[in-house]
Amino acid sequence: MIESAEATARVAGDGIYRLHGAPDNANFVVRMVLEELAVAYEFVSVDRASGEQKSETYRKLNPQGLIPVLEVPGQDAVTFETGAILLMLSERHGVLAPDPVSPARGRFLKWLFFISNTLHADLRISFKPHRYMPETACMPDLNAALRSRIDASFAILEQELAALEGPFLLGADLSCLDFYLAACARWAQIYGTCGRWPADGCPRLMELFAQLEARPSIQRACEHELIEGAPFTAPMPVAFAREKL
Ligand SMILES: N[C@@H](CCC(=O)N[C@@H](CS)C(=O)NCC(=O)O)C(=O)O
Incomplete structure (x- = not known):
């Protein structure tokens, strides 16, 4: 910084x-x-x-x-x-994404949009469900739907990692997707009203996150963001209470 x-x-x-x-x-x-x-x-x-x-x-x-x-x-x-x-x-x-004409570009774009408009969007609802469902009686149903959608999204990403044999979401090459995915996985384990994402059901994702945690860039980012401990594999909420996400 x-x-x-x-x-x-x-x-x-x-x-x-x-x-x-x-x-x-x-x-x-x-x-x-x-x-x-x-x-x-x-x-x-x-x-x-x-x-x-x-x-x-x-x-x-x-x-x-x-x-x-x-x-x-x-x-x-x-x-x-x-x-x-x-x-x-x-x-x-010109880094952290495949070149626009590379064969991996489509794969990159589809996962970027998936993480942004499906996984992250569902997480957002789970952080503030009352904004989407003012009727408290319906909240358990909304939470159950979110739980199953979020788990399904991570399962899809786990499958992709297995298919490409990792270590990163695009296979051999680190991309900005890995950072976005890891942050979503962090939040899914510690914030939200629909329960916690059971990360241990996705061992390949956990391997990816463990690799990311060793990167000095991520360690520096965590320090600036007041994030302590292992941010993705054993996440803890930031020390002070806040209006979450
Ligand atoms: N789709 C947006 C979502 C951003 C988002 O959810 N931001 C949260 C913080 S993580 C926020 O600003 N929340 C404040 C609020 O909802 O009032 C993006 O990807 O930038």
């Missing part, structure tokens, strides 16, 4: 990334990737406790009032949506 004006000056060309977020929110995914890319960035803290993400000022960055936002040098608008940010970063730096 950028700490000084001197470090800012090292940033290639046209400026510096600026990541808006709060500990262990979806910015964690983006931060892991920025750390892996070894680019300088500033972190702008968003105060979830006071609902800053819903403020008029923050909504100018993301009208949904959601975290994360990434300000990208040279762009005429900020980027929001975790999946879009990952795609933007991998394209700008």
